[in-house]
Amino acid sequence: MARFTGKKAKETPGLNMGSMSDIIFMLLFFFMTITTMRESSLYVSIKVPKATETIKLQKKSLVSYINVGTPMVGEMQKKYGTESRIQLNDQISEVSDIPLFVESEISARVEADRPFVTFSIKADKDTKMGLISDIKQELRNSGAFKIFYNAAKGERK
Amino acid sequence: MGRKTPGLNTSSMSDISFLLLAFFLLVSNINTDQGIARRLPPPLPPNQEKPPDIKERNIFVVKINSKDRLLFNGEVGDIHDLKDRAKEFLGNPNNDPNLPEKLQMEIPMLGMIDVSKGVISLQNDRGTSYDMYIAVQNELTAAIDEMRNELSQAKFGRKYADLTEPQAEAIDQAIPIAISEAEPTKIGEKK
Numbered sequence: 001m002a003r004f005t006g007k008k009a010k011e012t013p014g015l016n017m018g019s020m021s022d023i024i025f026m027l028l029f030f031f032m033t034i035t036t037m038r039e040s041s042l043y044v045s046i047k048v049p050k051a052t053e054t055i056k057l058q059k060k061s062l063v064s065y066i067n068v069g070t071p072m073v074g075e076m077q078k079k080y081g082t083e084s085r086i087q088l089n090d091q092i093s094e095v096s097d098i099p100l101f102v103e104s105e106i107s108a109r110v111e112a113d114r115p116f117v118t119f120s121i122k123a124d125k126d127t128k129m130g131l132i133s134d135i136k137q138e139l140r141n142s143g144a145f146k147i148f149y150n151a152a153k154g155e156r157k
Numbered sequence: 158m159g160r161k162t163p164g165l166n167t168s169s170m171s172d173i174s175f176l177l178l179a180f181f182l183l184v185s186n187i188n189t190d191q192g193i194a195r196r197l198p199p200p201l202p203p204n205q206e207k208p209p210d211i212k213e214r215n216i217f218v219v220k221i222n223s224k225d226r227l228l229f230n231g232e233v234g235d236i237h238d239l240k241d242r243a244k245e246f247l248g249n250p251n252n253d254p255n256l257p258e259k260l261q262m263e264i265p266m267l268g269m270i271d272v273s274k275g276v277i278s279l280q281n282d283r284g285t286s287y288d289m290y291i292a293v294q295n296e297l298t299a300a301i302d303e304m305r306n307e308l309s310q311a312k313f314g315r316k317y318a319d320l321t322e323p324q325a326e327a328i329d330q331a332i333p334i335a336i337s338e339a340e341p342t343k344i345g346e347k348k
Binding site: 020032050147 | 170
């Protein structure tokens with residue numbers, strides 16, 4: 001027996017993993033602070049156009065999104081076709097649904113913030129302007145005047 | 158001597174925090190929302206007479222057709238010229254009688270200053286692509302931004318982006334975003 005023979009089995013000492021979790025937690029908090037929650041999953045595919053004079057969208061809590069694009073390949077296309085559609089919140093909608101959407105988005109904010117609610121039109125670059133114009137007209141009629149065209153920063157061609 | 162308390166085994170702690178990290182990476186996205194901000198005009202009251210006509214020299218018509226081609230005041234134009242044309246139109250540096258009139262206005266922090274009466278009228282077709290529309294809006298924004306930067310350099314010696322809020326407001330008044338959008342034409346619409 002080792003105890004009596006005086007021989008000791010040599011083992012490589014294990015790495016101390018105690019601080020590993022601290023490091024990972026730090027990473028976790030870092031990502032939690034710089035990112036925002038994805039509000040809803042997209043059912044339409046959107047590739048925003050490029051523009052050079054873009055500004056950052058301020059006050060994310062006062063922004064509501066109107067997504068416009070062709071339905072995603074697969075199930076969505078089978079259901080809704082390949083024409084450009086509007087997605088409000090979590091569902092594919094019609095232009096005529098916009099006033100109700102505006103109403104609910106505005107009333108969801110506290111009174112003081114209501115005049116500053118911005119509607120961000122996030123549209124695919126191949127969308128036809130007819131649809132965008134209809135959306136703008138509906139927004140205008142329902143009293144949402146602050147709009148924002150989402151675009152990616154970058155040189156064109 | 159008391160017995161040593163055995164240490165907690167924390168090796169799986171890092172696995173748990175890794176899981177959390179991966180979860181947050183999946184459900185969140187890094188904020189990269191950029192774009193062009195605009196203000197829509199309030200809707201017209203239904204029984205209003207026609208708004209007063211704008212003089213021809215005060216208006217610069219930009220049309221985009223369903224094939225994404227451009228027309229500036231009735232002539233075929235190129236997107237690369239749009240910024241300079243818009244700047245020339247809104248600035249009217251040589252007081253050309255064919256370019257817009259100016260209105261002397263008293264603006265706080267700037268004093269008496271010429272404000273252009275020019276309006277850029279933008280009309281697109283229902284078949285115009287959104288990409289082209291944003292390109293045009295981008296050029297017009299670039300023109301206005303450059304003019305604002307020039308004015309703020311001249312008056313305050315700083316870039317427009319570095320101004321204080323009242324200064325920026327004064328500049329906004331001197332050079333407003335004078336873009337008016339007309340009802341789109343319906344030539345390129347698919348039936």
